[in-house]
Amino acid sequence: MIGGADRHGSPLWPLVVQLAMLSMTAIGGGIVMLAPDVHRIVVEAHPWISDQQFAAAYAIAQAAPGPNMLYVTLIGWQIAGFAGAALATLAVVVPPVVLMLILLRIGHRRSPGTLGRTIRAGVAPLSVGMLLAAGWILARASDTDWRSGLVTAATALIMLRTRINPIWLIGAGALLGVAGFA
Amino acid sequence: MTDEASTGTIPPATPERRARAVTPATLFLAFSQMALSGFGGVMPFAYRAIVERRRWYTPAEFAEMLAFGQVLPGPSICNVAVMIGWKRCGLGGALAALAGMLLGPSVAVVLLGALYEHFESVPRVEHALGGMSAVAAGLIIATAINMGIGLFRDRTAPKAFPRMQATLLALAFVAVGIAHWPMLGVIGALGPLAILLAWWRRA
Numbered sequence A: 001m002i003g004g005a006d007r008h009g010s011p012l013w014p015l016v017v018q019l020a021m022l023s024m025t026a027i028g029g030g031i032v033m034l035a036p037d038v039h040r041i042v043v044e045a046h047p048w049i050s051d052q053q054f055a056a057a058y059a060i061a062q063a064a065p066g067p068n069m070l071y072v073t074l075i076g077w078q079i080a081g082f083a084g085a086a087l088a089t090l091a092v093v094v095p096p097v098v099l100m101l102i103l104l105r106i107g108h109r110r111s112p113g114t115l116g117r118t119i120r121a122g123v124a125p126l127s128v129g130m131l132l133a134a135g136w137i138l139a140r141a142s143d144t145d146w147r148s149g150l151v152t153a154a155t156a157l158i159m160l161r162t163r164i165n166p167i168w169l170i171g172a173g174a175l176l177g178v179a180g181f182a
Numbered sequence B: 001m002t003d004e005a006s007t008g009t010i011p012p013a014t015p016e017r018r019a020r021a022v023t024p025a026t027l028f029l030a031f032s033q034m035a036l037s038g039f040g041g042v043m044p045f046a047y048r049a050i051v052e053r054r055r056w057y058t059p060a061e062f063a064e065m066l067a068f069g070q071v072l073p074g075p076s077i078c079n080v081a082v083m084i085g086w087k088r089c090g091l092g093g094a095l096a097a098l099a100g101m102l103l104g105p106s107v108a109v110v111l112l113g114a115l116y117e118h119f120e121s122v123p124r125v126e127h128a129l130g131g132m133s134a135v136a137a138g139l140i141i142a143t144a145i146n147m148g149i150g151l152f153r154d155r156t157a158p159k160a161f162p163r164m165q166a167t168l169l170a171l172a173f174v175a176v177g178i179a180h181w182p183m184l185g186v187i188g189a190l191g192p193l194a195i196l197l198a199w200w201r202r203a
Helices: A012-023 A035-045 A051-063 A068-110 A114-142 A146-161 A166-178 B002-007 B015-019 B024-037 B043-053 B059-071 B076-119 B123-153 B160-178 B183-202
Strands: none
Touching: A012 A035, A012 A068, A035 A051, A035 A068, A051 A068, A051 B076, A051 B123, A068 B076, A114 A146, A114 B059, A114 B123, A114 B160, A114 B183, A146 A166, A146 B123, A166 B043, A166 B123, B024 B043, B024 B076, B043 B059, B043 B076, B043 B123, B059 B076, B059 B123, B059 B183, B123 B160, B160 B183
16 A cells, blocks of 8 residues: 555656645644645645555654654655655755755854844743643643553653653553553 | 752753864764654654753753744754754754754654554554653653753843743743644744843843
């Protein structure tokens, strides 16, 4: 079911162009927030992949290590194999990175003044608040009963009180899930 | 910063550590490691590695970079990787950090996709994923709390300042987490207030 499908000519370039355009509108949370738009492109507007393939790609990318936006990589792979995977990833990554590099270069040349530093220091609490909100939203989605809620709370507590490598906690979470606790 | 050291939990980003030369290869490996450990999101692993283990940046500096990464297009964590890579060793560093963030995980995700058909019907995998995402949520929440604590301890500010910052943090949380505003809207609405506050503190 997953794999390089070639249904209507090569959808690779239209996919790359549309993803690249979408990537520049992915503000605050990146392409993950734009999953509905990606869905519209690859499932609804074009017969490139099925609804089930989209859902599988999204779930696998959430479970896999790395940035969650890599579901786009998997969609590219479903549509056009390895070239699709590579180009779809680059399509969503390159435009924002080019913008970032341009801004860094401008900022570098002007040498960061007091104003720039004040702006960044000012918005830092907002950024922490929004990260907390992202954790909260994920908790609301994944904590289906009191037990998984307890796992989330215990994880947060352990992270705050110890310097354990979080990978162990992820492993413990997987075991607890298999054991039927979370 | 001396303040921060006295808490014992987060050692300060020392001038030696900041000045220490970092090569693109180091950046590539460091970000690969963070990304490949980053189940359910890379941010908690990045914060732990960059702020707490390698001590390249203070919590406040990390939060500032994250703010920048959040308001620009693209995934925040990739934006942060590019910023750190750029600051440590220019264009080569930026590209190395980004490649580290993406290369290993995209291979992993395609491998998992190929394996998916075999495990699709195994309910155990689904249960494991459920437990992992409950943990991932806890990791992100703890990272935000750690960052917030670091932010407030990082300065020798007048007493009212951390309280006002905490209020802004809470407002941003409610706007995004409860009211589901888009992040750009939150920055637009609360940003000017937050910047005025920082400016007042500086003056």
